[in-house]
Amino acid sequence: MSGSVLAASVLLFDMDGTLVDSTASVERAWGRFADRHGLEASAILAVAHGRPTIEVVADFAPAGVDVVAETDRIEAEEIDRTDGISEIPGAAALLDSIDRSRWAVVTSATRALTLKRLAAVGIPLPKVLVAADDVTKGKPHPQPYMLAARALGFDAADAVAFEDAPAGLTSATAAGAAAVVVGGYRGEAAAGLPRVPDLSGVRVARDGADLSVLLP
Incomplete structure (x- = not known):
């Protein structure tokens, strides 16, 4: 599925495999x-x-x-050891284009590791970060995505989530978010979901109080 336009109030991003190639x-x-x-x-x-x-x-x-x-x-x-990690194409530019009050990082890595990796590849640091330290139930449980959306002032049903792995896709969809697959995973958790090879072709536009997410 390509060429989609998704409506959202906030965007939620996994880190490893979605923003950072680690x-x-x-x-x-x-x-x-x-x-x-x-x-x-x-x-x-x-x-x-x-x-x-x-x-x-x-x-x-x-x-x-x-x-x-x-x-x-x-x-x-x-x-x-941050050698060998790199930005997923388009990640930094995409996040730079979005108001920081409208996006969060939702990761199974610890907060310290997340901040180190994002900084190492030049990706903007989030205003809201939900890391392994912040949850009692990690992905694939919906708690991480629910907490992130709530911290931004919205419900997860108002979010588009970008994920690359089955645990994260399951977590995001169970929370009620509209999930987008980043990369090549094609297992059961990705069935029927829109996908992008990376973030280089993704664009976000303001549509009144909401966001329109344009997928290539």
Whole structure:
């Protein structure tokens, strides 16, 4: 589906895979975790994208491993390593074109890691950020998107959400937002949704008090 125009009051953006290409960094981090504990990295990577790190660690860590300490180690390693990450094409320009009171970042990364990655690739820092630190239930639960929309003064049903992963798409649609798939994911969670290869062709125009989101 292309050439769509979506009406919204606010826009909500995932970070990894949507605003920032951090694939290589994330894969290296999970590879180190797998090596430390004798696990198969491919099995972890198959389900890790878009989910809070602590939940993935809890799913895979062998018995006796301190899940919180291991999560902190992974996060610290990623904060220290911003090499190899880049802006998703069009992300910075798109966010610069929208009033900061009308968009938020909704991510399964921690707040510290999110701010480090956005700054590293030159993407504007959000006025509203809902990170892993801010929720009691992460994606695919709808809570993150509901909280972000509420922090902007709207309901999630008034939002368009940009996401690249099944956990995030499920979270956004369950919250009531209109979801747009960014990138190549074509699984069940993306069925019937509009998609864009990146953000370079996306435009946002003011339509009275609302926004019109123009998809290429």
